[in-house]
Amino acid sequence: MSEPHESSEASLEGLPVPSDAERFRARVPLEILVSRFADSVRRGERPSIEDYALRYRDWAEQIRELFPLIESLERWKVDKEVECLRRNVPDEFPVRQLGDYQFVRELGRGGMGIVFEAVHQQSGRHDAVKLLPWRYAADMAQWKERFQREAATIARLRHPNIVRVYSFGTDEGYCYYAMQLIEGISLDRIIRGLRETGELVLFDEIRRSRGESVAASPPANSTGVESASLHLRRDSWKEFAQIAKQVALALGHAHESGVRHNDVKPANLLLESGGRVIVTDFGIGRRREDDLAGNDEHGTGTLRYMAPERLFGSGDARSDVYALGATLYELCTLRPAFDVEDRRKLVELILKSPPPRPRQIIPQFPRALETIILNAMSPEPGDRYPFAEALAADLLRFINGQPISSTRPGLIRRAWRSGRRRLSGDKRPK
Numbered sequence: 001m002s003e004p005h006e007s008s009e010a011s012l013e014g015l016p017v018p019s020d021a022e023r024f025r026a027r028v029p030l031e032i033l034v035s036r037f038a039d040s041v042r043r044g045e046r047p048s049i050e051d052y053a054l055r056y057r058d059w060a061e062q063i064r065e066l067f068p069l070i071e072s073l074e075r076w077k078v079d080k081e082v083e084c085l086r087r088n089v090p091d092e093f094p095v096r097q098l099g100d101y102q103f104v105r106e107l108g109r110g111g112m113g114i115v116f117e118a119v120h121q122q123s124g125r126h127d128a129v130k131l132l133p134w135r136y137a138a139d140m141a142q143w144k145e146r147f148q149r150e151a152a153t154i155a156r157l158r159h160p161n162i163v164r165v166y167s168f169g170t171d172e173g174y175c176y177y178a179m180q181l182i183e184g185i186s187l188d189r190i191i192r193g194l195r196e197t198g199e200l201v202l203f204d205e206i207r208r209s210r211g212e213s214v215a216a217s218p219p220a221n222s223t224g225v226e227s228a229s230l231h232l233r234r235d236s237w238k239e240f241a242q243i244a245k246q247v248a249l250a251l252g253h254a255h256e257s258g259v260r261h262n263d264v265k266p267a268n269l270l271l272e273s274g275g276r277v278i279v280t281d282f283g284i285g286r287r288r289e290d291d292l293a294g295n296d297e298h299g300t301g302t303l304r305y306m307a308p309e310r311l312f313g314s315g316d317a318r319s320d321v322y323a324l325g326a327t328l329y330e331l332c333t334l335r336p337a338f339d340v341e342d343r344r345k346l347v348e349l350i351l352k353s354p355p356p357r358p359r360q361i362i363p364q365f366p367r368a369l370e371t372i373i374l375n376a377m378s379p380e381p382g383d384r385y386p387f388a389e390a391l392a393a394d395l396l397r398f399i400n401g402q403p404i405s406s407t408r409p410g411l412i413r414r415a416w417r418s419g420r421r422r423l424s425g426d427k428r429p430k
Helices: 002-012 020-025 029-042 049-055 057-087 141-155 187-197 202-209 237-256 288-292 308-312 317-333 343-352 367-376 388-399 409-424
Strands: 101-109 114-120 126-131 165-171 174-180 184-186 199-201 231-233 269-272 277-279
Touching: 029 049, 029 057, 049 057, 057 308, 101 126, 141 165, 141 174, 184 187, 184 202, 187 199, 187 202, 187 231, 187 269, 187 317, 199 202, 202 269, 237 269, 237 277, 237 317, 237 367, 237 388, 308 317, 308 343, 317 367, 317 388, 367 388
Parallel strands: none
Antiparallel strands: 101 114, 114 126, 126 174, 165 174, 184 269, 199 231, 269 277
C-alpha cells in the first residue's frame, strides 16, 4: 500500500517513477528474493527458508542452497557488531547499582550480556543480575527485543533444573533482569578439568572458580547436615547419565510449556556441588507459536551442537534432543562429536558424516550409553527420541542397570547414510 504513495510523492517532485512491472523486470527475480530475505534477517526477524522455497518453487533449489549462507552471513555481521560493541565495554564495569540491586562482583560475560552477583536491597537476597553492557541499548530495538524475550521465556518456566527469573527492568540506560544465583560451575569447565586431571570434586572446582581456598568444608544441605560433593572421573558413566537426565527433564518441561531452548551446550549447563544441574541461557529460546507461524532462527545457537535440520530452516523439540546428545557425547568422551574449527568443514560433517562411535574412542564405553547417545544424535529427527522425556527414561534405565528401550545401534548408522542421501539432495528433513 505504501508504494503508490511513494510514487505520487516522487512525481510531485518531478522525478521519473517506473511502474512495479518495470522495476521487477529491471532486476533478476531471485535477486529480489535475496534482498527481501536479507533485509528481513537484518531487521532481527526469523524468516523461514522453507517457506520461501515452497512459495517460489521456480527458485526452490537456489533458495535452499543460497539462503542458509545468506542468513549465516547476515547473522555473522550482527555478531561482529556485537563484538565491536563489546570491545567498548570496560574491564571494570562503571555501574555498581541498577534498580534495587547493588552489585557485589562480576560472574561472567556471555554472548549477549554481563552477569553480576548482586544484593537485593529490600530483601537482602543474593541474586544474579544479567544486563546488556551497552548503555541505552533499550533504544536498539533488536537487542532489547531479544533480551526481553530471554527474560520473559525463562520467567514462564518453573522447574527445579531451570534457572528462575525474578524481575526485568531498565535503569541508567541499561536493560537488565534478575534471576536465581546458582552456586555452581558450567559443564564446559568440568569437561576441561576432566581432560586435564582425570578426576575432580565439584565443590573444589566451584571454590576455585570463585578464587577461594579448596580447604573449606563441603556445603551443608537444608537440614544443616553436610552433603557430599559430587566426585567425577573420566569413566563416571552413570553420573554423566544422571547429569543428562536432569537436563532432559528440564527440556521436557520447557517443551510442554511451548518453549525450546535452541542452544543446549556444556556452557549453558551449571552443576551445583551436590550434582544438581541448572539449565540457563534461554536467550534464543522460542515459543511453539513461532514454529506454527513458519519462523525459525536456525542461524542462531552454537553450530557444534546444532541439529542438521536447523541448517535447513527447520527444527522442533527433537532439535534440543540432538543438542543434548551432542553435549553428552562430549562429556563422556571429553571431545566434541565433530572436532574441527573451520565452520564450513563443521557444517559438512554435521550434514554428511556420523561422529566416531564412543566405543571407538573408549573401548570400555558402555554399549547401552553409546546407543542412547547415537539415538539422540540421529540426523533424521524421526529416528531420534520423539521427546526429551523419552531420552530421560532411557538414561534412567541405564543408571538403574535396566535394559534400555533402544537397543539397535546398527539402525543409527543406517540412519546416517539415509540422512546423508536426503540432505545431499537439499531436501528438508522430516
